[in-house]
Amino acid sequence: MRNILLASTLFLAAQAPFTAAMAQTPDPAVLTPERVFSDPSLAGPVARGVSLSPDGELVAFLRSREDDVDVLDLWAAPTGEGEPFKLIDAQALVPDAGELSEAEKARRERMRISQRGVVEYSWDEQGRYILAPLEGDVFLAERDGGAIRRLTETEADEIDAKVSPDGNYVSWVRDQDLVVYDLESGRETPVTSDGEGLTTWATAEFIAQEEMDRDTGYWWSPDERYIALQRTDESTVDVIPRLDITGGGASVIEQRYPRAGRPNAVVELYVHDRQTGRRTKVDLGADKDIYLARVNWSADGETLYVQRQSRDQQTLDLLSVDPATGASKVIVTQTSDAWVPLTHDFKALEDGNFIWSSEESGWKHLYLYDRDGRRIRAITSGEWPVKALEGVNQETGEVFFTASMRDGQELPIEQQLFRASLREEMTPVAVTPAGGWWSASMNRTGTAFVGNYSDMNTPPQSGLYRADGTFVRWIEENRLDEDHPYFPYASRRGDTTFGTLESHGETLVWQMTTPPGFDPSKEYPVIMQVYGGPSGGGVKRSWQSATNQLLTEAGYVIFRMDNRGEGYRSAAFKQALYLKMGQPEVEDQVLAINYLRSLPFVDDDRIAAMGWSYGGFMTLHMLTEPKMNLTSAISGAPVTDWSLYDTHYTERFMSTPEANPEGYAASDVVDQLDLLTGRLLILHGMADDNVIFENTTRVLNALQENSTPFEMMLYPGQRHGVRGQERQLQQWRTYLDFLDRTIGSRAVTAE
Numbered sequence: 001m002r003n004i005l006l007a008s009t010l011f012l013a014a015q016a017p018f019t020a021a022m023a024q025t026p027d028p029a030v031l032t033p034e035r036v037f038s039d040p041s042l043a044g045p046v047a048r049g050v051s052l053s054p055d056g057e058l059v060a061f062l063r064s065r066e067d068d069v070d071v072l073d074l075w076a077a078p079t080g081e082g083e084p085f086k087l088i089d090a091q092a093l094v095p096d097a098g099e100l101s102e103a104e105k106a107r108r109e110r111m112r113i114s115q116r117g118v119v120e121y122s123w124d125e126q127g128r129y130i131l132a133p134l135e136g137d138v139f140l141a142e143r144d145g146g147a148i149r150r151l152t153e154t155e156a157d158e159i160d161a162k163v164s165p166d167g168n169y170v171s172w173v174r175d176q177d178l179v180v181y182d183l184e185s186g187r188e189t190p191v192t193s194d195g196e197g198l199t200t201w202a203t204a205e206f207i208a209q210e211e212m213d214r215d216t217g218y219w220w221s222p223d224e225r226y227i228a229l230q231r232t233d234e235s236t237v238d239v240i241p242r243l244d245i246t247g248g249g250a251s252v253i254e255q256r257y258p259r260a261g262r263p264n265a266v267v268e269l270y271v272h273d274r275q276t277g278r279r280t281k282v283d284l285g286a287d288k289d290i291y292l293a294r295v296n297w298s299a300d301g302e303t304l305y306v307q308r309q310s311r312d313q314q315t316l317d318l319l320s321v322d323p324a325t326g327a328s329k330v331i332v333t334q335t336s337d338a339w340v341p342l343t344h345d346f347k348a349l350e351d352g353n354f355i356w357s358s359e360e361s362g363w364k365h366l367y368l369y370d371r372d373g374r375r376i377r378a379i380t381s382g383e384w385p386v387k388a389l390e391g392v393n394q395e396t397g398e399v400f401f402t403a404s405m406r407d408g409q410e411l412p413i414e415q416q417l418f419r420a421s422l423r424e425e426m427t428p429v430a431v432t433p434a435g436g437w438w439s440a441s442m443n444r445t446g447t448a449f450v451g452n453y454s455d456m457n458t459p460p461q462s463g464l465y466r467a468d469g470t471f472v473r474w475i476e477e478n479r480l481d482e483d484h485p486y487f488p489y490a491s492r493r494g495d496t497t498f499g500t501l502e503s504h505g506e507t508l509v510w511q512m513t514t515p516p517g518f519d520p521s522k523e524y525p526v527i528m529q530v531y532g533g534p535s536g537g538g539v540k541r542s543w544q545s546a547t548n549q550l551l552t553e554a555g556y557v558i559f560r561m562d563n564r565g566e567g568y569r570s571a572a573f574k575q576a577l578y579l580k581m582g583q584p585e586v587e588d589q590v591l592a593i594n595y596l597r598s599l600p601f602v603d604d605d606r607i608a609a610m611g612w613s614y615g616g617f618m619t620l621h622m623l624t625e626p627k628m629n630l631t632s633a634i635s636g637a638p639v640t641d642w643s644l645y646d647t648h649y650t651e652r653f654m655s656t657p658e659a660n661p662e663g664y665a666a667s668d669v670v671d672q673l674d675l676l677t678g679r680l681l682i683l684h685g686m687a688d689d690n691v692i693f694e695n696t697t698r699v700l701n702a703l704q705e706n707s708t709p710f711e712m713m714l715y716p717g718q719r720h721g722v723r724g725q726e727r728q729l730q731q732w733r734t735y736l737d738f739l740d741r742t743i744g745s746r747a748v749t750a751e
Contacts, residue, residue: 031489031549033736037729041069042486042546047462047476048072049120050450052079052443053127058143059450059464059475060087060130062118070724071117074132074141077475079448079464084475087130087141088148090117094135124167125222125444131163131170138172140183151181160203160216164224171218171227178202178218178229180274191227191272198234198256205232205265207258210690211648212293212342221301226323227272228282228295228304236263243693245686246717255689258647261656267292269306271323280326284308284319291648293342299350303371309342313652316340318356318373331373334358338575339652345389349422355379355399357386359571366401368422379420380428384410387568390417391442391449393467397422400442400449400467404568406434412509412567413498413541415439417451417469431469437542442467450475454543456496459486486546492516494552498541501595503564503588506573509539510561510592515552518601525606525743526596527551528630529560530622532585533614534574534653537567547732554736554744559596563588579660581642581653582621582667589618590627605631606743608678610735612636613691613720616682617669620699623680624672632679632742634735637688637720640695641668670702680710681738683731685718711738 026032036042047061057079062072071091077084121132130141136157140149151170152158158172158179170181176195181188192201202218209215218229237256244253258264269282269292284290285308293316294307304321306328318332334340336359345357345366352371357364364386366379380386384405391400399420404412408427417440418428432438436455443449447467454460462475480487494513501508515524531538539562551558563585565577576584589609597604609619609630616638623633642650642664643657657664665671680703684696703710713734715722722731740746 029488029492031492031546031553033550033729033732035489036546036550036732037725039069040064040066040485042489043543044459044478044480044484044486045476046460046478047075047452050452050462050475051123051441052448052450052464053123053143054125054444055127056443056445056448058127060121060123061462061475062121063476065091065117072119074118074121074130076130077473079472085146087146088118088132088134088139090134093139093148093150094137122162124163125165126167128167129163131161133158133161133172138170140170160218162216162218162220164220165222166224168224171220173202173217176200176203178227180227191229200232200234202229203232204230205234205267206256207264207646207648208267208292211646211652212291213344214294219295219297221297221304221323222299223301225274225301226297226304227274228297228323229270229272230292231268231270233266233268235266237265238262240692242689243686244717245714253689257689257692260643260645260647260650260654261658262647264289264291264311264647269295271304271321271326273324280324282306282321282326283328285328287311294344294346296346296348298348298352298354298371300352305346305348305354307342307346309340311651312655313339313648316342318346320371320373332356332369334360336571338571338578341574343388345386347389347392349392350394355389355392355422357389359385362571364568364571366399366420377425379422382408383570384408385568385570387415390440391444391446392422393446394422396446397424398446398467400431400440400446401428402438402440403428406430410569412537412562412569413511413539415540417449419467431467432465433469435541437540448472455541456544459484459543489549492553493544493549494518494558496544498539501561501588501591503591504576504584506564506576508561508563508588508591509537509567510559511539512560513544513548513552513558515555515557520601522601523603524555524557524601525603525608525739525747526557526559527739527743528589528592528596528607528609528622529558529615530589530609530611530618531613531615532563532566532589532611532618533581534577535566535614537562537569539567550732550736551739554740556739556744557602559592561589561592563592577653579654579663580666581663582617582669585618586621586625586628589622590625593628593630603743606747608632608634608739608743610634610636614639616691620669620680621672623678624669624675626675626677628677630678631747632681632738634681634683634738636683637685637691638669638682638695638699639691640670640699644692644695670698673699673702673708674706676708679738679742681713681734682710683713683715683734685715685720685722687717688720690720 050061059077063075065071074088076087118132132139138151138158138161161172178191195201204217234256237258240257242253242255244251271280289311291309293309296305304323306319308317316334317330319328320331321328347355368376387402404415415437417431420428439452441450451465459478461478464472496513498511596602609622611619616635619633619635
């Protein structure tokens with residue numbers, strides 16, 4: 001009862017400023033949390049998951065419903081004349097979506113899918129069908145006529161559904177086994193039948209999904225004869241009992257979670273021959289403690305290419321495998337004194353050659369190899385990194401890739417699509433204009449692409465373009481005009497500037513956004529937004545989140561800087577944090593806060609930091625760094641002891657606890673909590689299966705043992721992110737209340 005009373009008191013206190021605000025007449029141009037987390041989305045009609053049909057005549061994409069931003073429908077648009085049309089109405093097909101299985105929930109969490117409805121889809125390579133898993137069942141849309149077939153209606157979930165390359169079959173995983181469905185006869189054929197308990201077929205294991213950006217565990221050959229599939233045995237993985245606390249009670253989940261330095265699941269690779277029914281084991285080498293990183297087929301289906309990564313991630317081998325016998329040989333090896341990154345840049349060509357990327361020059365670039373792994377030549381070079389291989393036109397020899405580069409110089413805050421050549425050395429040519437952030441989805445032939453673009457003044461747009469960059473038509477123009485849902489609030493966007501700082505010979509990029517009506521002669525509180533860890537970087541010349549405007553409307557200057565280790569930069573820039581996470585990153589953030597304090601409009605005594613996940617880890621370290629002297633910090637779902645986190649991610653950057661005890665000890669924030677310089681708000685989902693809740697409870701325990709006051713917000717039933725508009729509204733109300741009391745208007749009043 002006392003706990004209930006205390007919780008009620010805290011809730012009422014948190015609501016007080018909002019109750020007072022409601023009594024006043026609000027300015028309709030001021031963006032509110034209530035509007036941000038309501039329908040329709042302020043981002044406008046954004047097309048997600050856009051892809052071209054193999055023949056380039058139709059574009060498919062996902063679009064949020066106007067009446068429910070959390071539900072996606074599948075839309076299509078002809079690339080010539082004609083308007084976009086709804087291909088699959090999720091609520092019409094499944095009006096009463098039930099509870100997803102635990103396996104599908106976990107898979108979606110790994111893929112960072114928070115919405116319902118049609119959340120993924122795929123084409124067959126002929127472009128006849130679009131396959132769309134929907135709420136645990138599988139639907140097939142026929143391109144001609146738009147007829148929709150429901151292929152399954154079972155109690156179990158069908159996951160990772162695919163159309164075979166020639167469009168004759170559909171496959172999926174059900175109850176840990178792989179099933180093939182004949183579209184002509186309507187018959188199901190099990191490929192495996194012994195998947196149960198700790199044995200799973202054709203499904204990417206936890207570590208592959210969470211950290212290796214591999215969401216599948218099986219691969220069709222181009223001629224449909226073979227299916228390569230993995231077998232996973234989790235019996236070697238430690239059981240980590242995890243409380244799954246919801247609003248209706250609690251249960252104990254016996255989660256198989258491979259912590260740093262501990263055993264991984266045993267993964268094997270097999271090839272199933274559909275003609276003979278024979279299953280052949282692939283020779284992955286004598287060492288079983290490896291990672292199955294990537295699997296690809298040659299264009300003729302006669303060779304299976306497998307990327308095998310060593311446990312310490314310092315060696316990445318490309319294996320050439322005979323699918324008939326499973327025999328393998330290493331044809332290319334990449335090594336590093338830190339780690340070899342995984343990419344999706346491998347591309348098998350019709351002439352038997354292949355493209356693969358490497359960081360051996362210190363920057364990621366593309367290289368052409370023959371079928372035996374002999375390097376033919378470099379496709380790209382220079383002191384800038386290729387972001388991703390996007391497509392190849394094998395008739396013209398054009399190679400398309402994205403990069404953050406202008407005039408041969410690295411430019412991390414922008415991204416464009418470029419063109420190079422398979423056949424001759426050439427300076428890359430920009431296909432898309434400079435000035436913002438482009439991503440691209442190219443068709444199979446490399447003749448057209450869907451370009452997604454935004455900048456500081458342009459919401460995300462999607463258009464169809466020819467390979468030379470010529471505009472064909474809009475898919476979602478998303479024009480910021482009077483009909484756009486964000487238009488009423490656009491006049492109060494803060495001004496954003498970009499700049500750089502230097503640290504240990506590296507250039508750090510930053511961005512700063514000021515509140516509406518900014519007066520440089522006055523002093524303002526500042527919020528340092530931070531992620532800080534290995535990622536794509538957060539400083540971009542692109543459309544900004546509406547939640548940022550909630551902060552500027554409250555009178556805060558927002559500052560973000562990508563420290564060393566963060567962003568797709570050079571190998572040296574990324575590897576600065578190797579074996580010492582939480583040290584160079586915080587050192588760079590000290591540099592950032594010193595720069596902020598040199599600005600006349602920054603109130604030195606009112607600076608806060610906020611971040612989630614690795615950003616939560618960073619904010620705790622920043623709040624315990626005396627050189628920063630933060631007033632307050634918000635830490636969401638933080639890692640607080642890297643020995644509690646998973647193998648592939650942690651060991652990539654920190655090695656094992658046994659091999660690097662000093663690095664692990666220095667990164668453990670619990671030993672530094674007596675150095676807190678300001679107020680702390682810590683948040684965590686109470687069903688988090690990624691950053692286990694124990695990371696937060698050990699901080700709570702230490703603070704209580706030290707009699708240190710702090711604030712806490714827990715989310716029953718939520719995993720690593722907070723889902724649903726109602727909870728996200730509560731989350732941001734909590735943020736704004738805490739910031740207002742520590743660095744905002746009420747903090748000033750209290751003084």
